[in-house]
Amino acid sequence: MLWYLYKFNYTNGVDLLQIIFNTQVYTLVDKYNILILKTLAMAKFQALAKAGWNTINFSYSIKAIYESTPSNDQGLRDVAL
Numbered sequence: 001m002l003w004y005l006y007k008f009n010y011t012n013g014v015d016l017l018q019i020i021f022n023t024q025v026y027t028l029v030d031k032y033n034i035l036i037l038k039t040l041a042m043a044k045f046q047a048l049a050k051a052g053w054n055t056i057n058f059s060y061s062i063k064a065i066y067e068s069t070p071s072n073d074q075g076l077r078d079v080a081l
Contacts, residue, residue, distance in 0.1 A: 019048045019061040026076055027068040038075070046079045
């Protein structure tokens with residue numbers, strides 16, 4: 001989050017699937033109410049989902065979305081469907 005607050009972008013600095021990483025960023029910034037970063041995480045997720053919707057990683061991301069986001073937050077859920 002601090003990287004984003006200084007650079008207005010973020011990258012995956014760990015060995016983690018990028019689509020899952022964006023899901024985690026989305027969930028984390030929802031907790032801290034950083035809406036602009038939440039929008040960026042959703043846009044990055046959407047781009048990866050559009051390109052890789054037929055991969056196993058996408059199915060992992062759907063599981064992560066439903067396990068980590070509140071049921072009233074439809075942002076990533078709508079993108080995933």
